[in-house]
Amino acid sequence: MSHKPTLFTGGYNPEGAxxxxxxLEIIFEAMGCTEENKTILGVYVLREEA
Known part of the structure; x- marks a missing residue:
């Protein structure tokens, strides 16, 4: 099974965020991520002005 979160590119879209x-929370739960890894991976998938 492949876990590939969508990229969040920012902008004003509260529903999209x-x-x-x-x-991301579903993927992190499936992966058994620690809080530290959640932060690292979350920042990794942020793009542009997010």
Whole structure:
């Protein structure tokens, strides 16, 4: 199974941001990520002015 979160590119889209966070939380739970790894991986998938 491949876990590939969508990239969040910023902008003013609160609904898109919430959906993106929910997707990441599901992936992090499946991977058994620590809080530290969640931060590192979350920052990695942020793009542009996010």
């Amino acid at each position: 919430i959906k993106w966070i929910e997707e």
